[in-house]
Amino acid sequence: xxxxxxxxxxxxxxxxxxxxxxxxxxxxxxxxxxxxxxxxxxxxxxxxxxxxxxxxxxxxxxxxxxxxxxxxxxxxxxxxxxxxxxxxxxxxxxxxxxxxxxxxxxxxxxxxxxxxxxxxxxxxxxxxxxxxxxxxxxxxxxxxxxxxxxxxxxxxxxxxxxxxxxxxxxxxxxxxxxxxxxxxxxxxxxxxxxxxxxxxxxxxxxxxx
Amino acid sequence: xxxxxxxxxxxxxxxxxxxxxxxxxxxxxxxxxxxxxxxxxxxxxxxxxxxxxxxxxxxxxxxxxxxxxxxxxxxxxxxxxxxxxxxxxxxxxxxxxxxxxxxxxxxxxxxxxxxxxxxxxxxxxxxxxxxxxxxxxxxxxxxxxxxxxxxxxxxxxxxxxxxxxxxxxxxxxxxxxxxxxxxxxxxxxxxxxxxxxxxxxxxxxxxxxxxxxxxxxxxxxxxxxxxxxxxxxxxxxxxxxxxxxxxxxxxxxxxxxxxxxxxxxxxxxxxxxxxxxxxxxxxxxxxxxxxxxxxxxxxxxxxxxxxxxxxxxxxxxxxxxxxxxxxxxxxxxxxxxxxxxxxxxxxxxxxxxxxxxxxxxxxxxxxxxxxxxxxxxxxxxxxxxxxxxxxxxxxxxxxxxxxxxxxxxxxxxxxxxxxxxxxxxxxxxxxxxxxxxxxxxxxxxxxxxxxxxxxxxxxxxxxxxxxxxxxxxxxxxxxxxxxxxxxxxxxxxxxxxxxxxxxxxxxxxxxxxxxxxxxxxxxxxxxxxxxxxxxxxxxxxxxxxxxxxxxxxxxxxxxxxxxxxxxxxxxxxxxxxxxxxxxxxxxxxxxxxxxxxxxxxxxxxxxxxxxxxxxxxxxxxxxxxxxxxxxxxxxxxxxxxxxxxxxxxxxxxxxxxxxxxxxxxxxxxxxxxxxxxxxxxxxxxxxxxxxxxxxxxxxxxxxxxxxxx
Numbered sequence: 018x019x020x021x022x023x024x025x026x027x028x029x030x031x032x033x034x035x036x037x038x039x040x041x042x043x044x045x046x047x048x049x050x051x052x053x054x055x056x057x058x059x060x061x062x063x064x065x066x067x068x069x070x071x072x073x074x075x076x077x078x079x080x081x082x083x084x085x086x087x088x089x090x091x092x093x094x095x096x097x098x099x100x101x102x103x104x105x106x107x108x109x110x111x112x113x114x115x116x117x118x119x120x121x122x123x124x125x126x127x128x129x130x131x132x133x134x135x136x137x138x139x140x141x142x143x144x145x146x147x148x149x150x151x152x153x154x155x156x157x158x159x160x161x162x163x164x165x166x167x168x169x170x171x172x173x174x175x176x177x178x179x180x181x182x183x184x185x186x187x188x189x190x191x192x193x194x195x196x197x198x199x200x201x202x203x204x205x206x207x208x209x210x211x212x213x214x215x216x217x218x219x220x221x222x223x224x225x226x
Numbered sequence: 227x228x229x230x231x232x233x234x235x236x237x238x239x240x241x242x243x244x245x246x247x248x249x250x251x252x253x254x255x256x257x258x259x260x261x262x263x264x265x266x267x268x269x270x271x272x273x274x275x276x277x278x279x280x281x282x283x284x285x286x287x288x289x290x291x292x293x294x295x296x297x298x299x300x301x302x303x304x305x306x307x308x309x310x311x312x313x314x315x316x317x318x319x320x321x322x323x324x325x326x327x328x329x330x331x332x333x334x335x336x337x338x339x340x341x342x343x344x345x346x347x348x349x350x351x352x353x354x355x356x357x358x359x360x361x362x363x364x365x366x367x368x369x370x371x372x373x374x375x376x377x378x379x380x381x382x383x384x385x386x387x388x389x390x391x392x393x394x395x396x397x398x399x400x401x402x403x404x405x406x407x408x409x410x411x412x413x414x415x416x417x418x419x420x421x422x423x424x425x426x427x428x429x430x431x432x433x434x435x436x437x438x439x440x441x442x443x444x445x446x447x448x449x450x451x452x453x454x455x456x457x458x459x460x461x462x463x464x465x466x467x468x469x470x471x472x473x474x475x476x477x478x479x480x481x482x483x484x485x486x487x488x489x490x491x492x493x494x495x496x497x498x499x500x501x502x503x504x505x506x507x508x509x510x511x512x513x514x515x516x517x518x519x520x521x522x523x524x525x526x527x528x529x530x531x532x533x534x535x536x537x538x539x540x541x542x543x544x545x546x547x548x549x550x551x552x553x554x555x556x557x558x559x560x561x562x563x564x565x566x567x568x569x570x571x572x573x574x575x576x577x578x579x580x581x582x583x584x585x586x587x588x589x590x591x592x593x594x595x596x597x598x599x600x601x602x603x604x605x606x607x608x609x610x611x612x613x614x615x616x617x618x619x620x621x622x623x624x625x626x627x628x629x630x631x632x633x634x635x636x637x638x639x640x641x642x643x644x645x646x647x648x649x650x651x652x653x654x655x656x657x658x659x660x661x662x663x664x665x666x667x668x669x670x671x672x673x674x675x676x677x678x679x680x681x682x683x684x685x686x687x688x689x690x691x692x693x694x695x696x697x698x699x700x701x702x703x704x705x706x707x708x709x710x711x712x713x714x715x716x717x718x719x720x721x722x723x724x725x726x727x728x729x730x731x732x733x734x735x736x737x738x739x740x741x742x743x744x745x746x747x748x749x750x751x752x753x754x755x756x757x758x759x760x761x762x763x764x765x766x767x768x769x770x771x772x773x774x775x776x777x778x779x780x781x782x783x784x785x786x787x788x789x790x791x792x793x794x795x796x797x798x799x800x801x802x803x804x805x806x807x808x809x810x811x812x813x814x815x816x817x818x819x820x821x822x823x824x825x826x827x828x829x830x831x832x833x834x835x836x837x838x839x840x841x842x843x844x845x846x847x848x849x850x851x852x853x854x855x856x857x858x859x860x861x862x863x864x865x866x867x868x869x870x871x872x873x874x875x876x877x878x879x880x881x882x883x884x885x886x887x888x889x890x891x892x893x894x895x896x897x898x899x900x901x902x903x904x905x906x907x908x909x910x911x912x913x914x915x916x917x918x919x920x921x922x923x924x925x926x927x928x929x930x931x932x933x934x935x
Binding site for chain 1 (some may be wrong): 310414432507509510511512513514515516517518519521522523524525553554555576579624627630631632633634706766788846847848886928929932934
């Protein structure tokens with residue numbers, strides 16, 4: 018099986034059961050033609066250029082999609098879905114989303130990324146900013162404990178399993194705790210499972226190697 | 227408490243990490259305790275018929291409806307105006323209530339104030355004072371003072387003293403009569419003509435009585451309420467055959483997963499009743515961050531030399547920028563390059579939040595213009611008027627796109643000024659013609675005979691703009707079905723029938739022209755906006771209207787003057803009647819902060835009456851507006867007729883709030899207990915304050931969380 022074909026089937030497998038390859042689930046709109054701002058030619062260009070793929074699963078919504086790397090600036094990679102919903106990652110962690118209705122506007126990865134990637138434990142402060150419904154930023158700050166749990170296998174291909182180090186991040190705030198998980202390989206976050214808004218639930222991203 | 231906490235976080239602002247963390251350590255009070263109090267059958271926080279002293283969460287609505295076996299039906303809208311002040315509008319139907327055997331459709335208003343807030347952990351109860359039905363027919367008229375307390379998480383209890391209706395069972399001599407004998411007697415209700423007058427001479431007068439209430443949240447879903455009611459239901463017993471067997475009322479309430487609450491009650495041991503209520507928080511739209519696609523990324527720009535673009539770039543170079551902006555719902559009106567500075571004239575066609583419109587414009591400019599262009603002067607226009615200039619640099623955009631506090635930083639670094647009088651980068655406009663066909667709904671809610679009248683049809687709107695700032699706009703609409711024409715209330719007004727002939731207008735069934743106008747908008751001087759309108763201004767009047775608005779940049783106030791000459795249109799809309807009038811207002815606008823806005827209009831109204839309209843509006847950050855107004859003119863309450871003076875409630879919301887899709891469109895409705903001829907104002911489209919306010923607020927920092935959205 019060629020690398021390309023394997024990738025396609027992996028994407029199909031990982032996004033199986035989801036309602037489409039977009040994240041907003043606006044299937045009807047796709048049929049009716051792209052709404053403004055979606056810029057389908059960009060996605061065609063990225064696909065043609067075989068831009069790197071990020072597998073995104075909204076675990077609590079039962080949605081999944083494969084996003085293409087659309088750009089990179091200042092250490093932040095921008096990934097776009099077919100419907101131009103975007104995720105932004107820094108050091109393998111989600112730092113922002115756009116188009117999910119309950120977006121993470123910004124987030125400080127701070128010292129967390131280096132602790133996680135190096136598999137050390139520690140305590141960090143994390144600050145998330147979300148829209149509060151009145152077009153102001155709601156700032157949520159958390160104390161987070163970062164604890165390496167141990168080796169864990171994750172699926173990175175149809176038959177491929179990769180042995181990684183799982184690192185848990187448990188964050189507390191009087192309004193509710195969140196827990197994130199990361200799977201680290203060779204000092205790099207390969208897969209992450211983060212929560213930032215209760216409406217969206219857990220978001221899992223896997224950087225295809 | 228959650229709200230307070232959020233506010234604290236917001237106030238803590240930027241870069242104050244330690245403060246956030248400290249804030250995060252504040253004790254979290256029980257969020258549910260008292261946050262969603264039970265609602266009484268009058269729709270206000272309370273038990274079955276009796277009120278409690280609790281409040282709804284600040285800024286939320288509660289809508290409730292109930293029906294009793296004896297054919298009393300009520301719909302209530304409650305709005306928590308401030309954390310302590312509650313406003314209530316209620317529409318009631320009482321079958322065969324009137325002495326001539328007719329049923330009564332009644333509109334009533336309450337105001338409640340929580341004078342003392344509850345100390346959840348300690349002993350201090352909440353205490354509230356309420357004026358029920360203070361200005362309607364007075365049929366539900368009652369005043370009360372009530373104290374309420376939580377006992378643990380599941381139980382609340384209240385004790386209160388009531389007057390009027392709530393002082394009618396087991397009443398005793400008014401304790402207030404120690405101050406004055408005036409308090410001993412409550413003047414009766416003198417007739418329909420007095421409706422709408424505030425019953426100052428009745429408040430807290432006559433016998434008083436004590437009421438008690440207790441409820442128990444048995445499970446997450448079930449609540450049981452029990453009360454000792456001080457309402458003897460005197461009128462219902464006398465007029466509707468109601469039986470008052472016991473002062474005890476009980477209710478069982480079930481809360482659905484969606485938050486709706488269904489209640490079943492037994493009233494006074496004789497009558498069963500059902501109720502349903504929902505709450506709505508205008509601060510929680512369907513999609514807080516919107517469903518629109520991601521914005522285009524900030525880019526470093528094209529490799530072309532800025533100089534090669536020239537001062538006024540040619541059509542070929544403009545085309546890419548124009549297409550990219552258009553895809554973002556932004557019209558490009560002009561582009562001018564001077565060294566490393568680009569000045570672009572743009573018009574917002576899509577975004578409810580001006581900051582988002584500016585942000586997306588800046589992103590597109592960063593990608594489409596040569597890298598050597600480092601300063602973007604974004605000149606925004608509304609109806610052809612230059613409004614604001616927002617200056618951003620390429621460096622700021624690049625630094626802040628992913629910065630944690632990028633929204634605030636972008637606002638601080640943006641240089642925003644009034645765009646009037648600056649050199650105009652716009653090209654000669656192309657004559658633009660635009661048509662839109664859409665369905666329309668014309669409701670008439672809560673009229674005195676029918677709670678809901680509605681026309682449904684189609685409307686074709688066309689607009690032609692041959693010159694900058696000049697618009698010829700018209701609409702033609704055709705009703706498909708509806709019952710607005712079935713209103714049989716012919717006007718008995720002694721004033722010129724400037725509004726009360728609405729049913730006659732509604733009887734016209736052919737195509738109608740709600741408006742057909744030529745408008746001209748201008749910026750005669752800095753901080754000054756102007757408008758001239760001519761033609762069929764609104765469904766009932768045509769004529770000419772001129773307005774000047776002085777809205778100084780960065781200030782909380784504005785002043786406007788509007789002068790009109792209006793001629794009344796025929797009922798079929800094709801000609802004019804004999805009635806004409808010079809009318810106009812001096813208007814003052816003040817932003818009190820915290821979302822509260824006031825407006826005062828002083829002048830001459832359509833019926834020739836002179837007077838003042840006072841409007842208070844609470845505007846939520848997302849654009850949702852709830853307001854109330856009243857107009858007092860030199861027309862006597864008697865000449866005004868039913869309702870005594872003009873007043874009402876307005877609700878207006880961006881459609882984005884409902885759908886999450888980006889659009890500038892809004893929907894809304896004004897509820898008036900009754901529309902009469904006194905205090906009626908010409909309904910001109912495109913009044914200036916409403917046109918430019920969003921950008922003015924954005925220039926003061928509103929909604930900048932959307933700059934990077």
